Amino acid sequence: MTAHVPVRIALLSFAHTHALSYVQALKQMPGVDLIAADPDGAAAPDDAPRGAALAAELGVAYVDSYDDAFAWKPDAVVIAAENSRHRSLVERAAAAGVHVLCEKPLATTIEDAVAMHDACEQSGVILMVAYPVRFAPSVRDAIAELRSGRLGKILGVTGVNNGKLPQDRAWFTDPELAGGGALVDHVVHCADLLDELLGERAQSVRAVSNGILHSHRELEVETGGLVTIRYPSGVIATIDCSWSWPMSSATWGGLTLQIIAERGTLTVSPFAKGVSGHDAHGETWMPVGADLDALLLDEFVRAVREGRQAQPDAGVGIRTVEIVKAAQASAALHGEVVALR
Template sequence: MTMPLRIAVLSFAHTHALSYVHALSAMPGIELIATDPDGASAPDDAPRGAALAAELGVAYVETYDEAFAWKPDAVVVAAENSRHRALVERAAAEGVHVLCEKPLATTVEDAVAMRTACDDAGVILMVAYPVRFAPAVRDAIAELRSGRLGRVLGVTGINNGKLPQDRAWFTDPSLAGGGALVDHVVHCADLLDDLLGERAASVRAVSNGILHGQRDLAVETGGLVTLQYPSGVIATIDCSWSWPMSSATWGGLTLQVVAERGTVTVSPFAKGVAGHDAAGETWDPIGADLDALLLEEFVASVRAGRQPQPDAGVGIRTVEIVTAAQASAARAGEVVTL
């Protein structure tokens, strides 16, 4: 008989933490707890802490110390970006496997240190990039890797969405590390990493705060990033928080790949049922639960003792791209070499 796997969700800061709790609660053989000690000092009024845990139906402890005293086999780190390193290093020191929310860290130095800590401790470090688990994405990448369409020439990536105002830390540079460039570049960068299998050679970016400018935010709300790869592939990523707050959904991600003998467009969040209710427009997505697929791979890897993808190496490379994009945007679009 398989022993139950103990998993602790560390923080409700990231909104994905809620779906992680739902997915893990539905899995057989999982004992689950959560903690969110930083929720009380959050810069917004969104539900956090014990109240949110009760709403989600998950057992709750008050501190990270109590969570680790529970002796989990693995943790899901869903804290504010700047708090990832301390929690991942704590887990490594305790011999606990880690699934860490994206981006892995707010600096390349922190991301590398996190990988080193987990490697030295012999524990898994996986980065939460659920979009790569979308069946449409996997099918598209398999088609491109087959060679039937020839060499990839260029990629247009779009990851737009709403301003994440329900979690105000996303627009606090000390907690998030930046704005739209940090929040939305990394998903497309992860898919490019998987598709192309090579590290970007240079990055150019522009950004501004025109979108939602009336809110006097300290971070960028719109941006466009251009990547050049050693093979000659040029990729662009529109990472803006450009969807209106009245939209029925948060936004969407689309990747269009141009190859020698054809194009492939994948948009994993495009399918759904649109309608209206008393509050206005509604949208019910159709398709796989990507967070659940991500967690299934993480849990299976912990049980099997194998390193899953996306790993810390991907996390580091995507943080490198974001950091270079921020530097380029600060220098009026100057090309930054990696």
């Protein structure tokens, strides 16, 4: 498949908020034909726009069911469904010989993540996981600098990923649909960057969590946590994850990674730059810089056209799910260290 041949892509579900930016980015790509299907939208546990109404607002063609989406014979699908629904959609795509970009986390259990990897590998289709932060130019520059050896060996990493409570999409706080709370939502992005930076599988995890934030809402999932990860090389990384930003904030939150090496440190904060101000509704914030979702999708579409595996792949997806599940197990044991087997 060459760069001049159209690629047919079906977006499956509007459940994840990234689906909106995925539609906008895909609409701008030359040679991409796009449709959407969101049959689960009508039963969503909130009033956020979904289904045909949202498709019309976004200006994308819409079909009523996943059956119709696959009958359209797409070359690839972008899955933005609730976390626990990823496996069934990925396996369906694999059975149809369709390439997959799946929203993070890959799955809510390690078993599901491995099964999804195996299904796509056996069918010979791409399975990419949607980790857009690794495409930030500042992240790529930092990794290149560290790999050059000028700063010496990496000794430790501190990651922070904090944001607003995703209350407009209530499934994020549903333990069955999401698989957990802030530990699921915010650990995986930092875990992906650590995977790319260190190139090794985590050895053990220790975590604590609580539901103090937004406790008046009586949520069934954790709203904040601290995760410590040990790697075989001796590197220790921490991830501060929470829904701690006030709902009145003009932006969703932010992610920062500080890397401590033998001869210096690097701090990367890809969402820090923006233009702030006020309008009739209060404080405003407009981010500046690269569109990370667009860069992610560009890698996926290029891989589909070139017939190669896109990165980050299902292996990364499995390893990051392993860290989340170990963190949940450790938090349930009041901070006991959990070894990855």
